[in-house]
Amino acid sequence: MADARYDVLGIGNALVDVLVSVEDAFLSAESLPKGGMMLVEADQSDALYAKLGPATERSGGSCGNTMAGLAALGGRGAYIGKVRDDAFGKVFRHDLTTLGVAFETEPATDAAPTGKCLVLVSPDAQRTMVTYLGAATELTAADIDRAAIGAAQVTYLEGYLFDRDEAKRAFIAAADAAHSAGREVSLTLSDGFCVDRHRDAFLSLVEDHVDILFANESEITSLYQVDGFDAALQKVRGHCQVACLTRSEKGSVVLSGEEVHVIDAEPVARVVDTTGAGDQYAAGFLYGYTQGLDLATAGRIGSIAAAEVVSHYGARPDADLKALAAKVLAA
Amino acid sequence: MADARYDVLGIGNALVDVLVSVEDAFLSAESLPKGGMMLVEADQSDALYAKLGPATERSGGSCGNTMAGLAALGGRGAYIGKVRDDAFGKVFRHDLTTLGVAFETEPATDAAPTGKCLVLVSPDAQRTMVTYLGAATELTAADIDRAAIGAAQVTYLEGYLFDRDEAKRAFIAAADAAHSAGREVSLTLSDGFCVDRHRDAFLSLVEDHVDILFANESEITSLYQVDGFDAALQKVRGHCQVACLTRSEKGSVVLSGEEVHVIDAEPVARVVDTTGAGDQYAAGFLYGYTQGLDLATAGRIGSIAAAEVVSHYGARPDADLKALAAKVLAA
Numbered sequence: 230m231a232d233a234r235y236d237v238l239g240i241g242n243a244l245v246d247v248l249v250s251v252e253d254a255f256l257s258a259e260s261l262p263k264g265g266m267m268l269v270e271a272d273q274s275d276a277l278y279a280k281l282g283p284a285t286e287r288s289g290g291s292c293g294n295t296m297a298g299l300a301a302l303g304g305r306g307a308y309i310g311k312v313r314d315d316a317f318g319k320v321f322r323h324d325l326t327t328l329g330v331a332f333e334t335e336p337a338t339d340a341a342p343t344g345k346c347l348v349l350v351s352p353d354a355q356r357t358m359v360t361y362l363g364a365a366t367e368l369t370a371a372d373i374d375r376a377a378i379g380a381a382q383v384t385y386l387e388g389y390l391f392d393r394d395e396a397k398r399a400f401i402a403a404a405d406a407a408h409s410a411g412r413e414v415s416l417t418l419s420d421g422f423c424v425d426r427h428r429d430a431f432l433s434l435v436e437d438h439v440d441i442l443f444a445n446e447s448e449i450t451s452l453y454q455v456d457g458f459d460a461a462l463q464k465v466r467g468h469c470q471v472a473c474l475t476r477s478e479k480g481s482v483v484l485s486g487e488e489v490h491v492i493d494a495e496p497v498a499r500v501v502d503t504t505g506a507g508d509q510y511a512a513g514f515l516y517g518y519t520q521g522l523d524l525a526t527a528g529r530i531g532s533i534a535a536a537e538v539v540s541h542y543g544a545r546p547d548a549d550l551k552a553l554a555a556k557v558l559a560a
Numbered sequence: 561m562a563d564a565r566y567d568v569l570g571i572g573n574a575l576v577d578v579l580v581s582v583e584d585a586f587l588s589a590e591s592l593p594k595g596g597m598m599l600v601e602a603d604q605s606d607a608l609y610a611k612l613g614p615a616t617e618r619s620g621g622s623c624g625n626t627m628a629g630l631a632a633l634g635g636r637g638a639y640i641g642k643v644r645d646d647a648f649g650k651v652f653r654h655d656l657t658t659l660g661v662a663f664e665t666e667p668a669t670d671a672a673p674t675g676k677c678l679v680l681v682s683p684d685a686q687r688t689m690v691t692y693l694g695a696a697t698e699l700t701a702a703d704i705d706r707a708a709i710g711a712a713q714v715t716y717l718e719g720y721l722f723d724r725d726e727a728k729r730a731f732i733a734a735a736d737a738a739h740s741a742g743r744e745v746s747l748t749l750s751d752g753f754c755v756d757r758h759r760d761a762f763l764s765l766v767e768d769h770v771d772i773l774f775a776n777e778s779e780i781t782s783l784y785q786v787d788g789f790d791a792a793l794q795k796v797r798g799h800c801q802v803a804c805l806t807r808s809e810k811g812s813v814v815l816s817g818e819e820v821h822v823i824d825a826e827p828v829a830r831v832v833d834t835t836g837a838g839d840q841y842a843a844g845f846l847y848g849y850t851q852g853l854d855l856a857t858a859g860r861i862g863s864i865a866a867a868e869v870v871s872h873y874g875a876r877p878d879a880d881l882k883a884l885a886a887k888v889l890a891a
Contacts, residue, residue: 283628283655283876286617297614316647316673324614342647545614 236304236519238381241292242365243310244344245317249281251349266358274361288324292387294544298512300328301550307331313364317343337364356504370402379410388419391427404438415441418448441471483528492528495536505544509534567635567850569712572623573696574641575675576648580612582680597689605692619655623718625875629843631659632881638662644695648674668695687835701733710741719750722758735769746772749779772802814859823859826867836875840865
């Protein structure tokens, strides 16, 4: 097997986040389940946007956030996803490539604009997401660059792709390309509601295709339809090579065969916005993992990256993550 | 004179800010004068953008920021400025109109995209701005809605408009419309370099057309080509009805005929980004002034709004300014 050109190649829905503060009453009035992610059409997105206050725009997309975090830590990343050749598409491309992430997917030149995610941040720092996929829906198996995937140690996929059949096919094609090249495949379940929508498909995917799984408590209990974290932990053990189960302020558990690590969350002075916590945990873990660090240290880097991102507004790191991780690990 | 429908109508360059952190060495390497505003063409803007790290997008434009602040305080505002009918143009429009600011100027439907301002924030919280005006250059005297201006207590203009002859004509047309309706005209000098470029025009404008002038120390000393703040203060006294001279952490001085008020800056725990400090001072002062409050209290509200905006990233208020001002004034 040739040396890997990339540590991680990520595939996901390319989106620009529109961040807005809202009160809990607004979520209730709009029947938006707090903490979840809803897919909507353009007109629904526009109608909701019109009801929101002034916003801040930042590049987003779960997997895009993870690749930005990986690059901020010093990892070598590549990204596959679809934007339109419009202003938001240029913003998305700039924000990844300026970090050194390779992003070769051609933009769409007609039809829908670059996708956007309305991120509604509540006073308790939780985020509720309303996503219009836009150009992201144009991602097909034809965009799956098998050579790039073969050149990456790990190919990382976001579960949100499962919401569309065509993206699901791209997903399977990517996993196949990675394994054919002797590489590993990683998946994040993305969202408890997303798992509900596609449980059987996810179960067979984890069984057949996934080497490294990321899930939070609600996602993993939903996947196995069990009550409680420990029951889910017993199920996932042995189901894939490595499983990283995240639990917000309770930290995370990393499992691999007989190995089990219980990792504390990094302390955070004030949680401002939880958007991107899972994405950055995955970034930190995959960075450590692809550097050949032990699983516990990789998990620790995940905790450090997650703690940084929840301490400010937005889903990608603001601080110098590389320096931050070095400092915390040295302490 | 009919009752005013608006407290303030603002006219300015409609821009979206692209906020990025940079080191001082970057500014030197790019020969960008720290703290200033430079106008550039599209290709220069793109070339600089390509060298910058990941960014955050927020609606900006000096006068747009002021109108957002006025609305956040509870004032009734209207805005005249030119965007394109593109994604950034929609962002700009949303962020003003959602606050209740009337913004009726038709967007441009061809030629240049919505203007953008690369805001380079240094570690010491200073900002250096590189502006591509884009569609903002399409603003002409034909966009000056005389009826709306006649319905506003104060028409507020940004000095940056003076960088283009066509906008300067729009500017004069607006001042004329306001005075014909028995209303007042306010101007902010915007930038020391901008004053240097147009000193004579600004001097006759202040003499003939301006009732309420805003300027910071470097702008007012540049306007009168004097050394030191006090010398400038003696010159501006009597030159217009009201002058508000801002001095960052030293506070501000408000002059009107025999009246002089020296107003302290509000304390700020940590200055993060000075972008928008002058814009928000003007918002606070004009809010108080149009509510009929005395000049000292109006200046105090200006200080409160400026202190809020420098305590976070971005040029428009994040906090509930109305509640904040009420609390500080009551204390």
